Amino acid sequence: MSNESAVPITGAEIVVRCLAEEGVKHVFGYPGGAVLYIYDAIFQQDKFQHVLVRHEQAAIHAADAYSRSSNTVGVALVTSGPGVTNAVTGLSTAYMDSIPMVVISGQVPSHAIGQDAFQECDTVGITRPVVKHNFLVKDVRELASTIKKAFFIARTGRPGPVLVDIPKDITVNKCLYEYPREIEMRSYRPVDKGHAGQIRKAVQLLQNAERPMIYAGGGVILANASDELNRLVEKTGFPVTNTLMGLGGSRSSDPHFVGMPGMHGTYEANMAMQHCDVLIAIGSRFDDRVIGNPKHFASHPRKIIHIDIDPSSISKRVRVDIPIVGNVKDVLVELLSQLDAGSVQTNTNALQGWWKQIAEWRGRDCLKYPTSDIVIKPQAVIEQLHKVTNGDAFITSDVGQHQMWAAQYYPFDKPRRWINSGGLGTMGVGLPFAMGVQMANPDATVACVTGEGSIQMCIQELATCKQYHLTPKIILLNNRFLGMVRQWQQIDYGSRYSESYMDSLPDFEKLAEAYGHVGMRIEKPGDVEGSLREAFAMKDRLVFMNFITDQNENVWPMVKAGRGLNEMLLGSEDL
Secondary structure (H helix, E strand, C coil): CCCECCCCEEHHHHHHHHHHHCCCCEEEECCCHHHHHHHHHHHCCCCCEEEECCCHHHHHHHHHHHHHHHCCCEEEEECCCHHHHHHHHHHHHHHHCCCCEEEEEEECCHHHCCCCCCCCCCHHHHHHHHCCEEEECCCHHHHHHHHHHHHHHHHCCCCCEEEEEEEHHHHHCEECCECCCCCCCCCCCCCCCCCHHHHHHHHHHHHHCCCEEEEECHHHHHCCCHHHHHHHHHHHCCCEEECHHHCCCCCCCCCCECCCCCCCCCHHHHHHHHHCCEEEEECCCCCHHHHCCHHHHHCCCCEEEEEECCHHHCCCCCCCCEEEECCHHHHHHHHHHHHHCCCCCCCHHHHHHHHHHHHHHHCCCCCCCCCCCCCECHHHHHHHHHHHCCCCCEEEECCCHHHHHHHHHCCCCCCCCEECCCCCCCCCCHHHHHHHHHHHCCCCCEEEEECCCCHHHCHHHHHHHHHCCCCCEEEEEECCECHHHHHHHHHHCCCCCCCCECCCCCCHHHHHHHCCCEEEEECCHHHHHHHHHHHHHCCCCCEEEEEEECCCCCCCCECCCCCCCCCCECCHHHC
16 A cells, blocks of 8 residues: 555545554444544445444453554544543553553544534543543644554553544545654654663672562563563573563463462562562562552562663652663563673572572462362362363453452463453453454454453443454353452451442343353353363354352452551461
8 A cells, every 4th residue: 555645535534544554454443423434434445344342441442452462553443522431441441551552532523622512522631641642633634644653652662552532524624645654753752772781780680689589560561571581580590470460471380480479469479579689670560469568568678670661660669779761672682691691690509598488488379279069169260261271362351359360370371361451450341352352363262251240341242242253251250249349348347248249140141142142151160161161162152151159259368458468368267
């Protein structure tokens, strides 16, 4: 396709051409009056497929997961007013997790802006806190360059969603089309290469460490730096922990992996985080759910190296000793190069003693749970899911207890296989996430782990799955409670279960069948594996699996809010 036109074309046609120039293959959206010219242009093109969702929130979530699972920029299209406001939750979800996306929104005609026109809202003002950047296009001649800037901003530096708001008159106005090959923005020049001197200091610090720890987050996934992280672990022999967003960044099957840290992390990971003498944080941000109380975390002195593309994330919650601003992959390549030079040797004797201590912590077997022949344990469902899929599925999740059990009991050896809302904690993402993942990876095995509260927030997307022949397997861990809310109410609110019991649930099997899918109800522990195998054998059908699980099961271990990492509750006996 030529990147310029000899005759003027409409703004709507420009939007379509720009998306094609960027190599976009799928756009998730929902039409409305302000974007009908764009939809008309989409109807007349064949460069990408539009996916009609049933709610704008799902469009953003699906584009988000499309990006997470494929290392591309996800694209969504919504109309003005309620179309935009419905999209805000999805934008915030992507923003918190640094997911590169471009969202195009319709706006009322330019002359009507500020006049309280039908389906008008201040899109730029409303979305400003939940996007990396946004634009209001005021001249059709600026449309192509604005879309180019949007893609550039979304995928560079610390990634994030970018919104382009286009008034309806701009989509019908005409101009000559030319798509810029390069973009230059004086006010936006993200740093990629880490400071060589800082990297040398980091190597020296690692060389002298007696109790080292590698703490890797979602930045490793976003930077495609998993190979470099695994090489660092192999080269140094250091223990490594991956945050919820970083799972799969290092291989969970590697004995150096000590599990996930934080509120529902492993005992060995949290104790190692708390008692290490040198901590190298890679693409992670010392989130409150990871380190607990910063004052408590700082009570154990340690030297901290922090590698991150975003300078504002460094020393934001925890003071660090060696900050390295740069792309995680580039920095790790340079760090490994210095280690490979042969002049750097780690403290072998001290490291052996450190691993002996970690082995003692591991001996607590903190993820062990009581099995049952009577009631289905949710942990067992996840373990069987891992077995049946050979640990090679894309797993999306909603938010709650089921999310934590999936993170704890489904080990990930590959990046971009674990798709969940980490920063915002958005219920309802699981099903649209699965849609986006399968659109990006049509031949992959996709499973959505969810709860009976979360799944009902975007359950209408079962219709989207039917229309586009999407066949994820839905693993509903049904305990008839808002599980994580109930757990907190039990622990901190005297077991006063205020509005956390789901008193009127639909017949999920019949509901799935009403949408044209397969519904299954599993009530006996002995039927779990067989049912999963039966479901995954139906490769051309969406199967909704309703597992009736133990109502009283809690997620352990747990660090209560405001407590330190070594103040862990390993089970109900610690309450």
